[in-house]
Amino acid sequence: MAEHPDRRCCLGWDFSTQQVKVVAVDTKLDVIYEDSVHFDRDLPEFRTQGGVHIHKDRLTVTSPVLMWVKALDVILEKMKASGFDFSQVLALSGAGQQHGSVYWKVGAGLTLKNLSPESSLHQQLQMCFSISDCPVWMDSSTSAQCRQLEATLGGAQALCRLTGSRAYERFTGNQIAKIYQQNPEAYSQTERISLVSSFAASLFLGSYSPIDYSDGSGMNLLQIQDKVWSQACLGACAPHLEEKLGLPALPCSVLGAISSYYVQRYGFSPECKVVAFTGDNPASLAGMKLEEGDIAVSLGTSDTLFLWLREPTPALEGHIFCNPVDPRHYMALLCFKNGSLMREKIRDESASGSWSDFSKALRSTEMGNGGNLGFYFDVMEITPEMTGRHRFNIENQEVAAFPRDVEIRALIEGQFMAKRIHAESLGYQVMPKTKILATGGASHNTDILQVLADVFGASVYVTDTANSACVGSAYRAFHARRDKRTVSQ
Structure with a gap:
């Protein structure tokens, strides 16, 4: 031919x-x-x-x-x-x-x-x-x-x-x-x-x-x-x-x-x-054309956070990998096991299985969720190592349950707050020109991405394809x- x-x-x-x-x-x-x-x-x-x-x-x-x-x-x-x-x-x-x-x-x-x-x-x-x-x-x-x-x-x-x-x-x-x-x-x-x-x-x-x-x-x-x-x-x-x-x-x-x-x-x-x-x-780092100073968030089965580094700074928290494009450099990565599957579970439990209703809940609740915060680990989490669902009200008291809309925002805000805390523990600092590059299945949901932008105080961009x-x-x-x-x- x-x-x-x-x-x-x-x-x-x-x-x-x-x-x-x-x-x-x-x-x-x-x-x-x-x-x-x-x-x-x-x-x-x-x-x-x-x-x-x-x-x-x-x-x-x-x-x-x-x-x-x-x-x-x-x-x-x-x-x-x-x-x-x-x-x-x-x-x-x-x-x-x-x-x-x-x-x-x-x-x-x-x-x-x-x-x-x-x-x-x-x-x-x-x-x-x-x-x-x-x-x-x-x-x-x-x-x-x-x-x-x-x-x-x-x-x-x-x-x-x-x-x-x-x-x-x-x-x-x-x-x-x-x-x-x-x-x-x-x-x-x-x-x-x-x-x-x-x-x-x-x-x-x-x-x-x-x-x-x-x-x-x-x-x-x-x-x-x-x-x-x-x-x-x-x-x-x-x-x-x-x-x-x-x-x-x-x-x-x-x-x-x-x-x-x-x-x-x-x-x-x-x-x-x-x-x-x-x-x-x-491979995602290569696909997203990540630059130094930016942060990439992959929102898939697991959620991952990664950076391009010139010099490795290994620590007990997070990972340093060899760079997949330039063997002289490195990449830092944080992995959170309870990603999309956890979001899907809360969607099923609190939004009748509807992503549309899930998004409406995010739009109808205020940034900060009235001081209510949750951490949801149905499978053993990697960062940190723990399991269970943990909900805290504005008085920092652990509670057994949240109203449905509060539960949804607590999940998403909790996931992104954890990402920022652990990124900063690796030495990362959000700068005025910081860009967040989002990929993965949940990157199609603009309401989820708005929470990501709010938590990091940075602009979020989505790659042309989730793949x-x-x-x-x-x-x-x-x-x-x-x-x-x-x-x-």
């Missing part, structure tokens, strides 16, 4: 908590195609709620790895049915929900290299995983492993200075340690451990993809200054871990050409490049094509 320059594009993927999404961005950096597969709705056979399985202890949270594989099958078939011209794709990159991990069974690498274009991915990869339900970022069942890691490294502050964060339950090193301790047979049968991002890249590459520095910073395993695995951290988690992880890679590295499976089954060009995938939050991780991934694919960095295969 003849090449049409005006239709050439890069694909950006996002393997998020609740869905797999894709965008195509043309050479003018305009989005020309978008699609998604929603796990709960489109793949009900996996019986997820919010894209996950919450176990009886309420601390263990997993997702079926084959669900992610099948979602890719479904979305590619949808693109094919729509007439999407895969031959015009110059390169692709993507993002994955941070901290989730995938455990490839011994022999899986050979299967990846020999995929048949006659069959779907999920049919061929059914027996390729030593752990069928993989731990994800919502899991908080590894407290014992966290304390063990911190003790081995000389305390939380020492670990923080080395890896950018103190030990967190959702971080991958601690999840690996738990699997090794509680399921040693599965660990011994594992030949490669991927993050969700490098797992997704592996599917396109037809071989194991390295973990990039930026997503690797969320594992409690990577030395963020030297960009190498910490031998002390690896040894504290599990044996032979370095060989199971592979060497980390520079962000935006070209990993190689796309697997022949996609060339033969969907018509991709054999010259299409696969660029290292990264975490969803680092900033997808768009950022496509931008990174274009960026990599102009860069000479490659990873030898």
Whole structure:
């Protein structure tokens, strides 16, 4: 097929908590195609709620790895049915929900290299995983492993200075340690451990993809200054871990050409490049074109706050990651687990499931909520570590309930006040020219954004698309094509 320059594009993927999404961005950096597969709705056979399985202890949270594989099958078939011209794709990159991990069974690498274009991915990869339900970022069942890691490294502050964060339950090193301790047979049968991002890249590459520095910073395993695995951290988690992880890679590295499976089954060009995938939050930083001095707020399943930094200042509160665009710099991040799912619960309870009524409640209540404030943590929160719903009146007395409209404003104001307090604890100061860049599902609600602007005392801007991780991934694919960095295969 003849090449049409005006239709050439890069694909950006996002393997998020609740869905797999894709965008195509043309050479003018305009989005020309978008699609998604929603796990709960489109793949009900996996019986997820919010894209996950919450176990009886309420601390263990997993997702079926084959669900992610099948979602890719479904979305590619949808693109094919729509007439999407895969031959015009110059390169692709993507993002994955941070901290989730995938455990490839011994022999899986050979299967990846020999995929048949006659069959779907999920049919061929059914027996390729030593752990069928993989731990994800919502899991908080590894407290014992966290304390063990911190003790081995000389305390939380020492670990923080080395890896950018103190030990967190959702971080991958601690999840690996738990699997090794509680399921040693599965660990011994594992030949490669991927993050969700490098797992997704592996599917396109037809071989194991390295973990990039930026997503690797969320594992409690990577030395963020030297960009190498910490031998002390690896040894504290599990044996032979370095060989199971592979060497980390520079962000935006070209990993190689796309697997022949996609060339033969969907018509991709054999010259299409696969660029290292990264975490969803680092990809969003790229997609939102964040500048120094600005603050970005992602309002999704989890809420995140992040900044571009030249010099890391690791602290016990928050995280320092390697920058996903410029490996010389860093990014700071705060994560709040009770994000959109918590807002949806209060919407259902106090606004009859209606976002319109939810917004009316915000408009009908005054800024400051008459001194009433609430903090709502239906699942174990990350920042701070606590659970439960806590409501306080103007006398600072804890109360059992609020009127419905007051409850809604208490939730939203409480969420944004927490974000500002924790951002300032990292040294952030709101300046007269500060811009807040908002993304994620709730960024479509102008009444929620008005509360955000009020709490921070700054102007709020919304990106052109809520799919900033997808768009950022496509931008990174274009960026990599102009860069000479490659990873030898």
